[in-house]
Amino acid sequence: MICIVTKWWHAEGRGEEAVTALKELVLQVEKYxxxxxxxxxxxxxxxxxxxxxxxxxxxxxxAWKDRKAFDDHRTGPVFTNWLADNLELFVQNDGRLYVSAEFADRFAGFVRSEAIGS
Known part of the structure; x- marks a missing residue:
């Protein structure tokens, strides 16, 4: 499994739109x-x-099954189509999404069932 922590920044005055768009992205990723x-x-x-x-x-x-699954997400139709439709909602650098990213290898931890759906 490969994990990642990333940070994005929504464009000034676009916070509500960005959150709404991101909620749709989550649904699509979960489904497909x-x-x-x-x-x-x-x-x-x-x-x-x-x-x-x-x-x-x-x-x-x-978190993804492996690096290939992450790469498939990042380059696949769900994310790339979503990004093409919503890029203007986020801070950009040279016309590309401005993002910080850090990969992580989980060695311990848990998620309680109460957190599912929150």
Missing amino acids: EPDTYMYCLHTSIVDGSKPPPPANEVIFLG
């Missing part, structure tokens, strides 16, 4: 990408965070 094991999106909570993140930050926590 069975090798995506986890795809959780979060908005940042500035109050209490150290250091405080920008208010327009979106945090992804994802």
Whole structure:
């Protein structure tokens, strides 16, 4: 399994639209990408965070069967079509989505069943 933590930033004044679009992306990934094991999106909570993140930050926590499954997600029709339709909602660099990404190898942890659907 391969995990990733990424951060995106929605464009100024586009936060509600960005969250709505991202919720649709989650539904599509869940439906069409069975090798995506986890795809959780979060908005940042500035109050209490150290250091405080920008208010327009979106945090992804994802897990895939393997690197191929991640690459298939990133280059596949669900994500690429969604991105083509929604790129303007996010901060860009040279016309491409501006993103930070860090791969991780899980060595311990759990997800309680109560978290499913939250």
